[in-house]
Amino acid sequence: VSDEDELLSGLRRGESQAYEELVRRFESPLYRYFMASHGDPQLALEQSADCFGNLVESLPKMTGGPNQLQPFVFAVARNVLRRQWRRRTRECSPLSSAEAIIDDRRSPEMEVEVQEQSSQLIAAIRRLDPQTCDVFILRFIEQLSIAEVAIIVGEPVGTVKSRLHRGRQRLAEILCPENGPI
Amino acid sequence: MNEPKDTLPEEVIDELLAPLRGIDCPDEVRRANHRAIELAFARRLRTPWWRRTVSVPLPLAIAASVMVMATILALLWPAENGSKVVDAHGPQRSATAVNQERPVWSVSRSYILSIESLSRMENSFRPDSKDKRNDS
Numbered sequence: 001v002s003d004e005d006e007l008l009s010g011l012r013r014g015e016s017q018a019y020e021e022l023v024r025r026f027e028s029p030l031y032r033y034f035m036a037s038h039g040d041p042q043l044a045l046e047q048s049a050d051c052f053g054n055l056v057e058s059l060p061k062m063t064g065g066p067n068q069l070q071p072f073v074f075a076v077a078r079n080v081l082r083r084q085w086r087r088r089t090r091e092c093s094p095l096s097s098a099e100a101i102i103d104d105r106r107s108p109e110m111e112v113e114v115q116e117q118s119s120q121l122i123a124a125i126r127r128l129d130p131q132t133c134d135v136f137i138l139r140f141i142e143q144l145s146i147a148e149v150a151i152i153v154g155e156p157v158g159t160v161k162s163r164l165h166r167g168r169q170r171l172a173e174i175l176c177p178e179n180g181p182i
Numbered sequence: 183m184n185e186p187k188d189t190l191p192e193e194v195i196d197e198l199l200a201p202l203r204g205i206d207c208p209d210e211v212r213r214a215n216h217r218a219i220e221l222a223f224a225r226r227l228r229t230p231w232w233r234r235t236v237s238v239p240l241p242l243a244i245a246a247s248v249m250v251m252a253t254i255l256a257l258l259w260p261a262e263n264g265s266k267v268v269d270a271h272g273p274q275r276s277a278t279a280v281n282q283e284r285p286v287w288s289v290s291r292s293y294i295l296s297i298e299s300l301s302r303m304e305n306s307f308r309p310d311s312k313d314k315r316n317d318s
Contacts, residue, residue: 016223023215031207045211049218056222061237118201140192140199168189175190175198 004066011059011069022059023052026073029142033074036137037081039122051080070144071151078134078152124174132167135160 010018030051034044054076062072125133131153138149139160146164150157190198238246 014223014226016219019219019223020216023212023219027212027215028205028207031211032202032205035205036202041208045208045214048207048211049214052215053218053222056219056226117198118205121198121202140195141202143203165189168192168195171195172190 002066004069008062008066008069012062014056014060019052019056022055022073027052030073030077032141033077033137034081036122036125036141037133038084038126039119043084047077047080047084051077054080068151071148074138074142074144074148074152075154081134120175124171127174128167128170132163132170135163136167136171139164 007018007021011022027048031044031048034047035041038044051073055073058076059072062068064072125136128136135149135153138144138152139146144152146157146160150160153160155163
């Protein structure tokens with residue numbers, strides 16, 4: 001029995017150690033996912049905690065093998081995000097807040113450059129429609145496979161591919177309006 | 183890669199989004215996550231047993247509901263079937279037995295009707311009764 005199988009059976013039995021491991025594995029990816037979706041660290045904190053709380057409720061009912069765990073966790077995160085979208089009508093949050101959490105092991109000049117770039121990117125991604133934005137973050141930031149993204153968003157692989165293509169087109173329009181070099 | 187000019191190649195996007203992949207989870211978020219898990223466990227323990235749910239495989243759930251339906255039908259069927267059996271003996275029964283089962287009101291009604299018809303007959307046999315009254 002692999003570690004993954006043990007983890008999954010521990011999660012299904014509701015063992016606290018298994019949940020500690022779950023937090024260790026997914027806290028950064030989930031926080032990144034929420035941050036990239038709206039750029040508000042406080043909201044990302046709340047959503048991240050909300051997501052783990054929901055996972056304690058829903059993981060014992062999860063079907064499938066260990067390879068389904070990551071799509072399942074992101075599907076729960078996506079539901080948390082969608083609830084938030086319904087509650088708020090995509091109000092703008094200060095982009096400067098995203099700068100505070102970027103890794104600071106770089107030179108000050110480089111850090112400023114990276115922060116500016118990240119803020120611009122988050123702003124550009126947020127200008128995509130919510131479904132495309134979601135698919136885009138999962139594919140290019142969390143680096144999940146197209147098949148995994150399709151499971152998470154509950155859409156066919158073809159639809160995910162066309163969303164990614166549209167997202168890339170739109171991002172090109174946003175980031176380089178004159179079609180110049182990037 | 184042959185990309186149309188109006189889209190960004192995946193490599194470029196990968197490179198562009200690399201700084202976002204560097205976003206790390208702050209300690210505050212870690213603490214909040216652990217707290218959320220503890221709260222969820224506590225909430226689950228507080229839930230009374232009659233409000234707890236269990237996941238049951240769909241085939242098992244269908245089989246159980248079919249069995250319940252079959253049991254209910256089996257309990258109800260003999261009662262309905264029994265009444266049909268009694269009716270099935272109907273043509274073989276004697277006329278008196280059938281008459282005995284008729285409702286009482288129909289017997290009384292036929293009795294009253296027969297009295298009425300008798301009285302009408304009696305009146306028709308006394309054509310001079312009116313004349314006698316006139317004479318007096």
